[in-house]
Amino acid sequence: MIRLLLGALAYWPRRAWRCLTEDGWKAAVCRVLGIAVAFGIGGLLFIALGLPSIAANQPHWPVTRVFLEMVMTHTVRMRTLGKNVPPLDEPALVLKGAGHYATGCAPCHGAPGQPRSLIARQMLPTPPLLEKDVQNLDPAAMFWIVKHGLKYTAMPAWPAPKREDEVWAMVAFLKQLPELDPVEYRRLAYGDATPEAGIGRDGAFLSTLAMPPQTTLDNCARCHGDDGLGRGTGAFPKLAGQREAYLYASLQAFARGERHSGVMQPIAAGLSDAQMRALARHYASLANTGIGPVVGAAKLRTVADPAAIARGRTIATDGIGERRIPACRHCHGPGAVARNSVYPDLAGQYADYLALQLELFQQGHRGGTAYAPIMHITAATLSADEIDALAAYYASAPSQPPAAP
Ligand code: HEC
Ligand code: HEC
Ligand code: HEC
Known part of the structure; x- marks a missing residue:
C-alpha cells in the first residue's frame, strides 16, 4: 500500500524530469514551460515575502517609470484618435x-x-x-x-x-x-474675492441674517459674484433674486448627486443643511439687477435678436399645442401666477446658461430636484432655434424684485 503511494508520488516528478532531459521538440516545449512555472513560483514568493517596495517615498525603478508612461501615452493616443474638438x-x-x-x-x-x-x-x-x-x-x-x-x-x-x-x-x-x-x-x-478669503472683509451687511459664514460666501462669490449676478458671462448662473425654495432644493440635489455638475457637486456636498438654508435665503434676498461686471472681452452667445425674442415670448406664453409643449409661464413666470415655490424664475437669467440647461434636459444629462422629470418631457422636442429663442426671451424679460425676507 505504502509502496503504491510512493510510486504515485514519484510518478509526476519522474515524468517531468524525463520530459525536460529527452531530445526533440516535446522536450523543448517542456523546458520553456518549466522556466515559466519557475518564474511564476518565484514571483509569488517575491510577493509573499513582501519584497516589492510599494512605498511612495522611494522612487520608481526607471523601468517601471518608462513602462507606466508608455502605457499612458499609448492608451490616451489610441482612445482619442479622430476625436472632434469643439471651439474652445x-x-x-x-x-x-x-x-x-x-x-x-x-x-x-x-x-x-x-x-x-x-x-x-x-x-x-x-x-x-x-x-x-x-x-x-x-x-x-x-x-x-x-x-x-x-x-x-x-x-x-x-x-x-x-x-x-x-x-x-x-x-x-x-x-x-x-x-x-x-x-x-x-x-x-x-474674481473680486480677496486672496485672504474671509479675513478682514466687512461682514456687516450679513450680521443681520442667520448667516452663512463669510468664508463660504467668499467661495461662492468666486463664481457667482459677491452680488449673486454671476460675473457677467453666462458661465455661472445668477442666484440673486432666485426663489429661496428652488435654491435650497438645487443645493440639496447637487449634494446628493441628483443634479449633475462636476463643478457644483463637490461644493454642495461640503455644505451642511443649515448652511444651505442660509445661503438660499441670502441669495434670494439680493436683487437681480442686470449683469455683473463683465470679465475680459466676454460676449453672450445668444444675440438678443428682436424676432427671436418675440418667438420665445409666444412659446413661453402659449406653448406649442400641437406638439404638446406647455406654456413655460405657468411654471416660470414672469408675471403673477400662483406656482410651486420650487419652480425657478427664469426672467433676467443669462441666455447662455438657460440654453445650456435646456440642451442638458434634452440629453437627459442635467438631473435636478424631484421635479426635474417635468423638464425632460418639456424640453424633449424643442428645436435648437426654439431653445435659443426661449433663452433670448427670458434673458430679456425684466426680473421680479426679490421676495421680502
Ligand atoms: C489628488 C491629486 C490630483 C488632483 C486633485 C488632480 N490631479 Fe491631475 N494628475 C494627478 C497625478 C498624480 C497625475 C499623473 C502624473 C503622472 O502620470 O506622472 C495627474 C495627471 C494629470 C494630467 C496629465 C499631465 C501630463 O502631463 O501627462 C492632466 C492634464 C491633469 N492631471 C489634469 C487635472 C485637472 C484638470 C484636475 C482638476 C479637475 C486634476 N488633474 C486633478 C493628480 C491629481
Ligand atoms: C467654481 C465655480 C463655482 C463656485 C465656487 C460655486 N458655484 Fe454654484 N454654480 C456654478 C456653475 C458652473 C453652475 C451651473 C451648473 C450647471 O451647469 O448645472 C452653478 C449652479 C449653482 C446653482 C443652481 C442655480 C440654478 O439656477 O439652477 C446654485 C443654487 C448654486 N450654484 C449655488 C452655489 C453656492 C451657494 C455656492 C457657494 C457655497 C456656489 N454655488 C459656488 C459654479 C460655481
Ligand atoms: C409644469 C411646470 C413646468 C413647465 C410648464 C416648464 N417648466 Fe421649466 N422647470 C420646471 C421645474 C420644476 C424646473 C426645476 C427643475 C430642477 O432643477 O429640479 C424647471 C427648470 C427649468 C430650467 C432650468 C433653470 C435653472 O435655473 O437651472 C429652464 C431653462 C427651464 N425650466 C425652461 C423651461 C421652458 C423654456 C419651458 C417652456 C417651454 C418650461 N421650462 C416649462 C417646471 C416647468
Whole structure:
C-alpha cells in the first residue's frame, strides 16, 4: 500500500524530469514551460515575502517609470484618435474652467503663484506642475485624461460623467494656463474675492441674517459674484433674486448627486443643511439687477435678436399645442401666477446658461430636484432655434424684485 503511494508520488516528478532531459521538440516545449512555472513560483514568493517596495517615498525603478508612461501615452493616443474638438476660445468656457481649477485641481497641480500642496508633493507619481506640462498634450488628450482620470496615479475622474461640456470648459482653461501670470490667474479663478478669503472683509451687511459664514460666501462669490449676478458671462448662473425654495432644493440635489455638475457637486456636498438654508435665503434676498461686471472681452452667445425674442415670448406664453409643449409661464413666470415655490424664475437669467440647461434636459444629462422629470418631457422636442429663442426671451424679460425676507 505504502509502496503504491510512493510510486504515485514519484510518478509526476519522474515524468517531468524525463520530459525536460529527452531530445526533440516535446522536450523543448517542456523546458520553456518549466522556466515559466519557475518564474511564476518565484514571483509569488517575491510577493509573499513582501519584497516589492510599494512605498511612495522611494522612487520608481526607471523601468517601471518608462513602462507606466508608455502605457499612458499609448492608451490616451489610441482612445482619442479622430476625436472632434469643439471651439474652445469662448471666454465663458475659460472662466468656468478656471473657477473649478481652483477648487479641484490646484491643490495637487499648483497654479501660477500657488505651489502644489506639500501633501500632493509626497504622491508617486507626483502630480506635475500643469502650467508647464500641459503644453505637451493636445486638447483631445487633455479631455480624455480629465474625464476619465488615470489609474495607478492619484489623478481622479471628472465627478459628473454626464457633463462633457464641463470637461471641455476645463480643457479651454488648461490651454490658456501656460500663458497666465499669477495676477491673471487670480482674476479668472477668484474674481473680486480677496486672496485672504474671509479675513478682514466687512461682514456687516450679513450680521443681520442667520448667516452663512463669510468664508463660504467668499467661495461662492468666486463664481457667482459677491452680488449673486454671476460675473457677467453666462458661465455661472445668477442666484440673486432666485426663489429661496428652488435654491435650497438645487443645493440639496447637487449634494446628493441628483443634479449633475462636476463643478457644483463637490461644493454642495461640503455644505451642511443649515448652511444651505442660509445661503438660499441670502441669495434670494439680493436683487437681480442686470449683469455683473463683465470679465475680459466676454460676449453672450445668444444675440438678443428682436424676432427671436418675440418667438420665445409666444412659446413661453402659449406653448406649442400641437406638439404638446406647455406654456413655460405657468411654471416660470414672469408675471403673477400662483406656482410651486420650487419652480425657478427664469426672467433676467443669462441666455447662455438657460440654453445650456435646456440642451442638458434634452440629453437627459442635467438631473435636478424631484421635479426635474417635468423638464425632460418639456424640453424633449424643442428645436435648437426654439431653445435659443426661449433663452433670448427670458434673458430679456425684466426680473421680479426679490421676495421680502
Ligand atoms: C489628488 C491629486 C490630483 C488632483 C486633485 C488632480 N490631479 Fe491631475 N494628475 C494627478 C497625478 C498624480 C497625475 C499623473 C502624473 C503622472 O502620470 O506622472 C495627474 C495627471 C494629470 C494630467 C496629465 C499631465 C501630463 O502631463 O501627462 C492632466 C492634464 C491633469 N492631471 C489634469 C487635472 C485637472 C484638470 C484636475 C482638476 C479637475 C486634476 N488633474 C486633478 C493628480 C491629481
Ligand atoms: C467654481 C465655480 C463655482 C463656485 C465656487 C460655486 N458655484 Fe454654484 N454654480 C456654478 C456653475 C458652473 C453652475 C451651473 C451648473 C450647471 O451647469 O448645472 C452653478 C449652479 C449653482 C446653482 C443652481 C442655480 C440654478 O439656477 O439652477 C446654485 C443654487 C448654486 N450654484 C449655488 C452655489 C453656492 C451657494 C455656492 C457657494 C457655497 C456656489 N454655488 C459656488 C459654479 C460655481
Ligand atoms: C409644469 C411646470 C413646468 C413647465 C410648464 C416648464 N417648466 Fe421649466 N422647470 C420646471 C421645474 C420644476 C424646473 C426645476 C427643475 C430642477 O432643477 O429640479 C424647471 C427648470 C427649468 C430650467 C432650468 C433653470 C435653472 O435655473 O437651472 C429652464 C431653462 C427651464 N425650466 C425652461 C423651461 C421652458 C423654456 C419651458 C417652456 C417651454 C418650461 N421650462 C416649462 C417646471 C416647468
